[in-house]
Amino acid sequence: MIKMKKPIATIVLILALTCGLVSIVAVKALAQSVGHSDAQVTIIKDNCVTIKSNLNQLHASDALLRVNMGQLYESMLTKLMDKFNSRLSDNHYDNSSFVFVAGGYSSTLNAFRTDYIDYEKQLSSTIAIDCASHPNDFYSAVSSARAKRNQVRSDVVKLNQYLDNYETAVNGFEINYQATHTEAVK
Amino acid sequence: MIEENQTGDNKSSKRRFIILLASSITMALALVVISMYIYGISGAAQLDLSRPGYVTVRSQATDGSVDVNYSSVGNIDQSSITDFKKVYSQQSQKIKTADAFSGDPLGDDSLGLTVTN
Numbered sequence: 001m002i003k004m005k006k007p008i009a010t011i012v013l014i015l016a017l018t019c020g021l022v023s024i025v026a027v028k029a030l031a032q033s034v035g036h037s038d039a040q041v042t043i044i045k046d047n048c049v050t051i052k053s054n055l056n057q058l059h060a061s062d063a064l065l066r067v068n069m070g071q072l073y074e075s076m077l078t079k080l081m082d083k084f085n086s087r088l089s090d091n092h093y094d095n096s097s098f099v100f101v102a103g104g105y106s107s108t109l110n111a112f113r114t115d116y117i118d119y120e121k122q123l124s125s126t127i128a129i130d131c132a133s134h135p136n137d138f139y140s141a142v143s144s145a146r147a148k149r150n151q152v153r154s155d156v157v158k159l160n161q162y163l164d165n166y167e168t169a170v171n172g173f174e175i176n177y178q179a180t181h182t183e184a185v186k
Numbered sequence: 187m188i189e190e191n192q193t194g195d196n197k198s199s200k201r202r203f204i205i206l207l208a209s210s211i212t213m214a215l216a217l218v219v220i221s222m223y224i225y226g227i228s229g230a231a232q233l234d235l236s237r238p239g240y241v242t243v244r245s246q247a248t249d250g251s252v253d254v255n256y257s258s259v260g261n262i263d264q265s266s267i268t269d270f271k272k273v274y275s276q277q278s279q280k281i282k283t284a285d286a287f288s289g290d291p292l293g294d295d296s297l298g299l300t301v302t303n
Contacts (some may be wrong), residue, residue: 039301042292051297056239058291064243067233069286070275080274083258091262113229119229120232139299146292153287163278170274174267181264 044135055127055142062123062149066116073109073159077102081166088173097169105162114154119148 021150044051081102126141225231235244256273260266294300 031209037301040299041302042214043299047298054291054297057242060240060243062287063232063240064246065284065286067235068246068248069281069284070233071248072281072284074275076277076281079254080256080277083256084270084274086258087260087262087266090259093262117229117232134197142292142297146290149287149292156286156288157236160282163281167271167274167278170267174271176264177267178264 019169040139041135044131044138048131048135051081051131052127055123059120059123059127063120066120068115069156073112077106077109077164081105084170093173098166098173101162101166101169105159105166108155108158108162112159115155117153119145119152122148 081098084100085095085102088098122141122145126138126145129138129141131138192210199280225234231237235247254277256270290296
């Protein structure tokens with residue numbers, strides 16, 4: 001009976017050691033996967049106040065950027081695109097390509113608004129984390145905020161692309177208009 | 187008998203007054219909670235530069251009156267197209283120059299989280 005117990009105890013011991021080793025490796029791998037190391041954790045703890053101050057500044061400057069840029073983007077749609085589309089329609093010109101671009105622009109503008117809200121909420125919650133006592137949580141939150149800011153940036157790039165597309169459509173319309181009217185004059 | 191009735195009336199009106207006060211306060215609190223909820227979920231909170239954290243940048247906000255003037259009515263001719271292109275190009279350029287949300291201020295380097303060996 002005692003002889004039977006020894007191998008079992010050995011197996012249990014080996015299993016326990018293996019589990020311990022695997023969990024250590026897993027924790028390290030997890031830390032690597034979110035992109036931070038022990039050294040970075042130390043940096044976060046040591047420079048917590050400075051990092052938070054930087055984040056607060058970014059929070060304020062991004063809010064200002066959102067307000068000012070939001071107004072500009074909005075005005076492009078409501079004061080220019082919509083009005084030009086309406087004018088084309090009133091004069092019986094085919095404005096379908098303009099409406100299509102303006103529709104895409106409008107959807108992207110909505111996405112920009114929503115994505116900015118997500119980003120701002122994430123950044124606010126990141127700033128609220130005590131980075132001195134919870135550096136890992138803080139780093140994960142920063143990573144998440146970074147991803148959400150990149151999404152806002154991607155919306156901005158798309159909006160700018162739509163602005164270019166609309167301009168191209170106007171140029172195309174102008175060429176057609178000139179060609180039609182030159183022929184009419186001839 | 188009359189005194190008893192008067193005392194009863196006083197108590198009743200006092201109770202009604204307390205109920206009125208309590209219901210007014212409850213209603214006001216409920217409206218505040220609802221409005222704060224709407225303020226939070228609508229995105230207004232994110233645009234509200236009067237919040238305490240935005241003191242430093244508040245003065246730099248533009249007033250929103252973008253100097254764009256293009257009429258939605260009128261003929262389409264070469265002049266109207268040229269006018270539109272001019273205004274559109276100016277505004278578009280303003281937006282592109284700003285190059286909003288570019289860079290990586292949340293990157294490890296920007297936040298000073300890069301480990302130097």
